Amino acid sequence: MAREKKREELHVTVPNLFRCPISMDVMKSPVSLCTGVTYDRSSIEKWLALGHKTCPATMQTLPSTLTTPNLTLRRLIHLWLSHTDPAQAPPPPPPPCAVSRHEAAVIIKGEVDAASLQKLVDFMKASQGNLKFVAHSSSAIPRFVEFFAESDEIRIGELIVEVFDLISSETAVRERLNELILSSADCLSSFATVLRKGNTESKVKSAKILELIALNPESEHKIADQPDIIQNLCNLTTAESDSPAVEAGLSALAAIATTRKARKDLIRFGIIRTARRILSKPDPERGAVEKALAVMESVATCTEGRSAIAEDGECVAEVVRRLMKCSGEATEHGIAVVWSVCCLARDELAKERVAGENGVTKVLLVMQSECTGSTRQMCRELVKVLRAKTTNKSNLAPYETRTTHIAPY
Structure with a gap:
């Protein structure tokens, strides 16, 4: 009887909702495609990296391959794991920030410093509703683009890049963000500064944003006309110990290297040697x-x-x-x-x-x-x-x- 009871205790039924449709394992970092289907981040990124342009579960053609973190499902999985097997439970989600929506609105409209920006970033990460609140605020995007272009403080630049990265997941406002960034040469110069002086995470996010806004020949030309951007993206590709940084830099360069001048700059900055080494x-x-x-x-x-x-x-x-x-x-x-x-x-x-x-x-x-x-x-x-x-x-x-x-x- 004791043996049967122990066998029953070891048998745990995993809710289908918590399984990744690709790996069939419990999801560690659930993210959703534009089709509404949720996958484990590592599994769907491997699928997309193979060149697939469809949702694996529905086989629908994907108009966008961007993923959105499913924070609600992540919390549910964490709670379930903590009750079934505490040893397997992932780190608990960050505690809810103390900033209210009213306070977030005040930060958006007021003077920006590193402390207030960090609070706003934490607010946006706390829930999808908070992220949408900031992204769809009428004054948020113009203000942040303005701050980014004017500020010479690298920590503020890093935090605004993180805000841009979060906002860009909202398809409805992405075009407006792209338009405002490209309309300001100072804003593009600020990306070069973050790529040169920022931490690795902000460099990777800067590269992804630059790739995202390189939508057409006009935008590609504007970015490529900033030689500092190309040089610092080339430098990012030499970070041998950080493969995400290398991939982000190369992906951005592939998107913007569409002009003769940009290609000549790539040659001058040693991209052939870098590619050979990779x-x-x-x-x-x-x-x-x-x-x-x-x-x-x-x-x-x-x-x-x-x-x-x-x-x-x-x-x-x-x-x-x-x-x-x-x-x-x-x-x-x-x-x-x-x-x-x-x-x-x-x-x-x-x-x-x-x-x-x-x-x-x-x-x-x-x-x-x-x-x-x-x-x-x-x-x-x-x-x-x-x-x-x-x-x-x-x-x-x-x-x-x-x-x-x-x-x-």
Whole structure:
């Protein structure tokens, strides 16, 4: 009887609401997509990082991949865990702040200092209702953009970046926030200051906001016209011990490196060396590899970029080594880089490095994978260009159009 009772005590039924629809484990950090379905943050971020644009549970196409913390569900899971297994209970949520909505409104309209901003940030984090209250306040966004542009105190800059990050989760006000930030050159300069002097968390959030507001050629040009922003984002990508910082910096650079000037700045600030170092790591983060190759693809669209990549022969070799080794997205970026230096630039040394890494076979493997039509066409052109660099040309003839017999390496 005692043994049966103990077995009953060990059996705990997990409420379905608390399980992540992807991992089926109890959620540690529940976040919701725009479809209303909640997932564990780590699971949904992995899903989105693979290039999926749908909600895993409903298969609806996602107009936005932004996630919103489900604070209510997080508290419920915490309470449940604390009663079933205290050892597994996550840290308790932060205590509710002492600031009321009236006091929050006073802070928004009054003079700003670090102490009052910290209270407002805590107020916004306490609940989704508080966040909406600030985000939809008519004077909040213009005031914070003004404070950010005018203040030279780094702590205030860090806190306002956190406010921007919280507000940007509200789709209804995001366009207004983007518009006001882009209309002020001083505001963009303040982002460069936070990227240079702020703590790592504020640097990552600054990079994400800059990527978020780079919506069209006009906004991309305005950001790219700030060389300090590009330089400090490049510096962020060298933070080898902090993979989220590296990914955030690379992702922002990929979004804004759409002008010739921006690409030349990227080359000047050493992005090719940085990308090569990321690709050469024994076990790099998937997101970092994808973003590094995306930046290189963008740089390779200008003559200077193709020359810089081709001159760094080891970088070309690392790109070839990563083909079919990370993800479909990374492979397509990589093919675009190799095609740019071999077919557009027709660089002989680059062709030799590609051929020396068994590049023809790898390009043929990409051709038989589920790649896009444009990537497949680049692969065809690469095979033709690389044939001259292969010692046994005759063996390549049947591979040009028939590739299904090749086994994965």
